[in-house]
Amino acid sequence: MDGIHDVGGMQGFGPATWPGAEDVLPRDWDARAFALTVASSSPTRSTHAFRHTIERIGHARYLEASYYEKWLYEAEQALVEIGVLTHAEVDAWAERLAAGEPAPRTADPARTAQLLDALAEGHPMTPAATPAFAPGDRVRVVRMRPAGHTRCPRYLRGATGMVVAVRGDDGVPDIDNAEREAVYGVRFRARDLWGNDVGEHAVLADLWERYLEAA
Amino acid sequence: MHDHDHHHDHDHDHDGHHHPRPVSEQELRTRALEATLVEKGIVTSDAIDAIIDRYVNDIGPQNGARVVARAWSDPAYHERLLADGTAAIAELGFTGEEGHTIVVVENTPDAHNVIVCTLCSCYPWPVLGLPPTWYKSAPYRARVVAEPRAVLEEFGVELPDATEIRVWDSTAEVRYLVLPMRPAGTDTLAEDDLAALVTRDSMIGTGLPLAPTAA
Numbered sequence: 001m002d003g004i005h006d007v008g009g010m011q012g013f014g015p016a017t018w019p020g021a022e023d024v025l026p027r028d029w030d031a032r033a034f035a036l037t038v039a040s041s042s043p044t045r046s047t048h049a050f051r052h053t054i055e056r057i058g059h060a061r062y063l064e065a066s067y068y069e070k071w072l073y074e075a076e077q078a079l080v081e082i083g084v085l086t087h088a089e090v091d092a093w094a095e096r097l098a099a100g101e102p103a104p105r106t107a108d109p110a111r112t113a114q115l116l117d118a119l120a121e122g123h124p125m126t127p128a129a130t131p132a133f134a135p136g137d138r139v140r141v142v143r144m145r146p147a148g149h150t151r152c153p154r155y156l157r158g159a160t161g162m163v164v165a166v167r168g169d170d171g172v173p174d175i176d177n178a179e180r181e182a183v184y185g186v187r188f189r190a191r192d193l194w195g196n197d198v199g200e201h202a203v204l205a206d207l208w209e210r211y212l213e214a215a
Numbered sequence: 216m217h218d219h220d221h222h223h224d225h226d227h228d229h230d231g232h233h234h235p236r237p238v239s240e241q242e243l244r245t246r247a248l249e250a251t252l253v254e255k256g257i258v259t260s261d262a263i264d265a266i267i268d269r270y271v272n273d274i275g276p277q278n279g280a281r282v283v284a285r286a287w288s289d290p291a292y293h294e295r296l297l298a299d300g301t302a303a304i305a306e307l308g309f310t311g312e313e314g315h316t317i318v319v320v321e322n323t324p325d326a327h328n329v330i331v332c333t334l335c336s337c338y339p340w341p342v343l344g345l346p347p348t349w350y351k352s353a354p355y356r357a358r359v360v361a362e363p364r365a366v367l368e369e370f371g372v373e374l375p376d377a378t379e380i381r382v383w384d385s386t387a388e389v390r391y392l393v394l395p396m397r398p399a400g401t402d403t404l405a406e407d408d409l410a411a412l413v414t415r416d417s418m419i420g421t422g423l424p425l426a427p428t429a430a
Contacts, residue, residue: 013353016349024346034345038266084255085257106259112265185389204382
C-alpha cells in the first residue's frame with residue numbers, strides 16, 4: 001500500500017530534530033501504551049499485520065498522532081479484530097475511570113517472568129536456502145502498486161543497485177509470512193534514485209527476492 | 216516508571232491551589248484499554264510494570280556502548296562483531312525483540328554509516344533501547360535517505376567531503392548498529408572508560424563519540 005507511512009525521500013517536513021524530540025517515552029501513558037501493546041500482542045498476529053494496521057490509520061491522523069497513540073490504536077484494533085474485546089468494553093471502562101473508579105490491578109509473577117524471558121529470546125534469520133542472487137549481482141527493484149502491506153519502499157522501485165549481502169530467509173511481508181524467501185542487502189547510488197539533485201552518498205536497503213529482478 | 220511525566224504544568228494554578236490534572240483522551244484510552252485487558256486476564260498489571268522497567272532501566276544505549284567499547288579494546292571481538300553482529304552481541308547477553316538479526320556497520324575515515332527506517336521505526340532495541348521521537352518521526356525518515364549531509368549538520372555532525380555516507384534503510388528484519396571510530400587520545404583508556412564516550416547518536420550515525428576529557 002503506497003500510504004503516508006512510506007516517506008523516504010519526501011520533502012517539506014521541516015527540521016529532522018527539535019527541542020523535545022529526544023524523548024523516548026515522553027509521558028507515563030506512552031510507556032503504558034508501549035508495554036500494553038507488547039504484553040497483549042498475540043502470537044498469531046505478525047509484525048506485518050501490526051504495521052499494516054498503523055499504515056491504514058488515515059493519512060492526516062498518521063502525521064498528527066503521537067507515536068504511541070498509533071500503537072494504542074493498533075493494540076485495541078488488533079484485539080477487537082481477533083475477537084478478545086470490543087470497542088464498547090473499552091468505552092465503558094473509560095467512562096468508569098473518568099468517573100473516578102479505580103483501575104483493577106493484578107499480578108502473576110510466574111507468567112510475567114515467562115513473558116520477559118520470551119521478549120529476550122533471540123531468533124536470528126535462517127540462512128537462505130536457495131538464493132537467486134549473490135553479492136555483486138546487479139538487480140533492479142520491480143515496479144508495483146500493491147493494495148496490501150509491503151516492505152518495498154516507493155523511492156527504490158525501478159532503481160538498479162548491487163547486491164551486497166544475502167541476509168537469510170524470512171517470511172514475506174506482502175503475504176503475511178505465508179511463504180519464506182531470501183532477503184538481500186542491496187546498495188544504490190543516491191543519484192540513481194534522485195538524479196543530480198542529491199549528493200553522491202549510498203543508500204542500502206534489505207529487500208525480499210520478489211522485489212528484485214536481474215539487471 | 217512513575218516519575219517521567221513532564222506534563223505537570225496544570226497541577227497548580229498561580230495561587231498554588233491543587234487541581235486535578237486534566238487527563239488527555241489518549242491517556243484515558245490507555246488506562247481504559249489496560250483496565251479492560253486486566254479485567255479479562257489477558258494481561259496482568261505487574262507485566263506492564265515489568266516491561267516498562269526493563270525498557271526504561273535495563274535496555275538502552277548503555278548496552279550498545281559496551282559492544283562498541285569491547286570492539287575497540289579486543290581485536291578478536293571486533294572481527295567477530297563485523298562477521299556476525301547478532302552472535303557477537305549475544306555474547307554480551309543482548310538479544311531479543313527488534314534485534315533478532317543485527318548487522319554492525321563500521322565507520323572509517325572513508326565511510327560514515329547512518330541508520331533509518333523510512334517505512335516505520337525499526338531500531339535495534341537490544342543495544343539501543345527504544346528510539347527517540349525524532350528517529351520515528353517523518354522529517355528524519357523522509358530526509359536522511361536523500362540529504363544525509365544536511366540532516367547530519369542539524370545534529371551537529373560535519374564530515375569531510377571525501378567521506379562516503381552510507382544510509383541503511385531498515386526495510387526488513389535486519390537491525391543495524393553503527394560502530395563509530397575510536398576517538399583519538401584514548402589508547403590508554405580501559406573498556407569502561409571507553410564505553411562512557413559512546414553516545415547513542417554515535418551508534419545511529421547522527422553523532423560522533425565524545426572526546427576524552429583531559430586528565
